[in-house]
Amino acid sequence: MKGISFGQYYPARSPLHSLDPRVKIILTLLYIVCSFLCKNVLSYALLLLSALLLVALGRIPLRIVLRGLRGVLFVLAFTALLNVFWTSGEVLLFEWKFIKIYLEGIYSAVFIMIRIAALIIGTGMLMTYTTTPIALTNAIEDLLSPLKKLHVPVHTFAMMMTIALRFIPTLTEETDRIMTAQKARGADFSSGGLIARAKALIPVLIPLFVSAFNRAGDLATAMECRCYHGGEGRTRMNVRHMRFVDVIPLFLIVAFGAALIVFNILAIGYTL
Amino acid sequence: MAEPFIKIENLSYTYEEEDANASPVLKELSLRIEKGEFVAVLGHNGSGKSTLAKLINMILLPTSGKIFVKGKDITIENMRDEELLELRKTVGMVFQNPDNQLVATVVEDDVAFGPENLGVPSRKIRERVDRVLRDVGMLEYAKHEPHRLSGGQKQRIAIAGVLAMLPECIIFDESTAMLDPLGRRDVMSAIEKLNREQGITVIMITHYMEEAAVADRIVVLDDGKMILDGTPSFVFEHEDRLRECGLAIPQGTELIHKLRRAGISLEGECVTLEDCADLIERSLENKGN
Numbered sequence: 001m002k003g004i005s006f007g008q009y010y011p012a013r014s015p016l017h018s019l020d021p022r023v024k025i026i027l028t029l030l031y032i033v034c035s036f037l038c039k040n041v042l043s044y045a046l047l048l049l050s051a052l053l054l055v056a057l058g059r060i061p062l063r064i065v066l067r068g069l070r071g072v073l074f075v076l077a078f079t080a081l082l083n084v085f086w087t088s089g090e091v092l093l094f095e096w097k098f099i100k101i102y103l104e105g106i107y108s109a110v111f112i113m114i115r116i117a118a119l120i121i122g123t124g125m126l127m128t129y130t131t132t133p134i135a136l137t138n139a140i141e142d143l144l145s146p147l148k149k150l151h152v153p154v155h156t157f158a159m160m161m162t163i164a165l166r167f168i169p170t171l172t173e174e175t176d177r178i179m180t181a182q183k184a185r186g187a188d189f190s191s192g193g194l195i196a197r198a199k200a201l202i203p204v205l206i207p208l209f210v211s212a213f214n215r216a217g218d219l220a221t222a223m224e225c226r227c228y229h230g231g232e233g234r235t236r237m238n239v240r241h242m243r244f245v246d247v248i249p250l251f252l253i254v255a256f257g258a259a260l261i262v263f264n265i266l267a268i269g270y271t272l
Numbered sequence: 273m274a275e276p277f278i279k280i281e282n283l284s285y286t287y288e289e290e291d292a293n294a295s296p297v298l299k300e301l302s303l304r305i306e307k308g309e310f311v312a313v314l315g316h317n318g319s320g321k322s323t324l325a326k327l328i329n330m331i332l333l334p335t336s337g338k339i340f341v342k343g344k345d346i347t348i349e350n351m352r353d354e355e356l357l358e359l360r361k362t363v364g365m366v367f368q369n370p371d372n373q374l375v376a377t378v379v380e381d382d383v384a385f386g387p388e389n390l391g392v393p394s395r396k397i398r399e400r401v402d403r404v405l406r407d408v409g410m411l412e413y414a415k416h417e418p419h420r421l422s423g424g425q426k427q428r429i430a431i432a433g434v435l436a437m438l439p440e441c442i443i444f445d446e447s448t449a450m451l452d453p454l455g456r457r458d459v460m461s462a463i464e465k466l467n468r469e470q471g472i473t474v475i476m477i478t479h480y481m482e483e484a485a486v487a488d489r490i491v492v493l494d495d496g497k498m499i500l501d502g503t504p505s506f507v508f509e510h511e512d513r514l515r516e517c518g519l520a521i522p523q524g525t526e527l528i529h530k531l532r533r534a535g536i537s538l539e540g541e542c543v544t545l546e547d548c549a550d551l552i553e554r555s556l557e558n559k560g561n
């Protein structure tokens with residue numbers, strides 16, 4: 001378990017990797033909005049293209065990105081089928097007893113598949129694949145910092161995220177160790193029904209919780225000793241300054257959204 | 273007489289003060305530590321060593337008694353935040369389990385944690401982080417993830433994290449206890465270097481006699497009371513007293529004591545294993561002459 005690395009971060013040198021994480025978060029939100037602006041064949045084609053463009057910009061092998069889609073394959077297929085059977089329209093393609101399939105149904109199935117796939121690939125490329133979790137956390141803290149004025153504990157949440165990220169590998173290792181220890185005492189985690197297996201996990205969870213609380217206590221003391229006193233008056237070693245190249249993508253995505261709206265107005269190609 | 277760096281007077285501490293039956297963990301302890309000293313604190317499990325460390329760092333407040341750091345009384349309640357930070361910056365602390373004191377997911381970010389909390393300007397933090405990582409020999413690991421490092425390396429990162437606050441004193445609470453011999457050696461040499469080269473006062477709580485032997489002075493606690501205080505060779509003379517409170521002197525020293533009791537005259541101090549070898553060698557040479 002030593003080799004565990006959390007999230008999907010894929011280290012590489014690419015324009016997307018070097019982009020300011022704050023910009024990437026905003027881009028992600030705008031990208032999601034854009035995906036919902038799509039209404040016709042042309043705009044969905046453009047959406048699919050943009051997702052592929054992001055993959056190219058992030059210099060991540062397509063195979064890895066597609067592997068990320070594997071997890072949602074079932075959801076994708078299920079929503080597609082639902083759309084095929086449940087959408088009614090004007091052009092009837094196939095009829096058998098109570099099953100009626102319309103051309104509109106096929107279209108909407110394809111569209112929804114493209115939308116989900118593009119959303120997953122796009123947000124993945126903009127955030128998880130190209131940004132370390134810690135950079136994301138810091139960026140979120142920066143972006144939400146205006147909320148501090150309203151006494152929202154933004155810093156505290158960011159700190160909690162950071163610590164959670166830091167301790168995931170430690171606790172994973174610990175779980176491993178406890179499971180091995182319980183196996184040595186004759187525990188059986190791999191046979192029996194669901195309830196039996198869940199019960200078998202109790203002797204793992206209890207020591208894990210005890211140790212996690214002990215660690216939390218130790219860590220709190222250590223942080224206090226290192227002068228931690230909340231976010232007030234705190235500085236950062238790495239401050240990112242927004243460069244001009246970081247702003248360009250924002251213009252591009254706004255242009256992209258505008259293009260989608262224009263396509264909707266012109267209603268080019270099949271429109272849902 | 274000049275004011276000592278740390279002055280502890282009649283210090284007592286009880287964990288559960290409401291409970292009348294609870295016995296104090298520290299009992300009327302008095303101790304002075306001078307600037308630049310290297311003090312080892314010995315004592316069996318539960319003798320109150322960690323409690324003492326936490327009191328000096330104001331993680332705990334004493335039940336009675338006083339502690340002065342640089343002449344300043346730190347046992348007052350409602351101390352101002354700035355003063356508290358100043359104290360914790362002056363007296364840093366490194367704990368036993370390296371996993372439970374590293375905060376960040378990247379080594380250099382973790383080292384920067386202390387100075388960031390103190391509000392040091394970004395560029396200065398960068399300089400400090402690079403310098404202290406070099407001091408503990410971990411500069412090449414600056415971008416690594418702490419959980420992939422060995423125990424000794426993690427512990428040196430923890431030391432760097434404290435050093436980055438520019439402390440005058442560091443308390444090590446059994447910081448080598450979870451390490452293998454190699455890791456322990458690396459951490460010990462880092463600690464010695466800090467004391468000798470940078471003049472940082474070191475208070476080292478340990479169970480290893482061999483480690484205590486390198487200190488200028490050893491303080492032995494038993495059941496919340498100080499029973500011995502002096503140079504390693506002085507403390508190791510009291511073999512029986514140490515054994516009574518569950519401590520054993522280093523093997524080399526024990527051997528020399530046994531030889532002396534057997535009537536062999538061995539002149540000189542014996543603290544480390546090398547001392548022991550030297551003494552025996554010299555005695556054999558003398559016999560040869």
Ligand SMILES: Nc1ncnc2c1ncn2[C@@H]1O[C@H](COP(=O)(O)OP(=O)(O)OP(=O)(O)O)[C@@H](O)[C@H]1O
Nearest residue numbers: 287288297315316317318319320321322323324446
């Ligand atoms: N948080 C606490 N609440 C109550 N009692 C405590 C607490 N921490 C420690 N004690 C008790 O205080 C006594 C001294 O503990 P302390 O941790 O100072 O000993 P120590 O010398 O550091 O021992 P060790 O060598 O095991 O680290 C022990 O008997 C312990 O049970």
Ligand SMILES: [Mg+2]
Nearest residue numbers: 321322445446
């Ligand atoms: Mg202790």
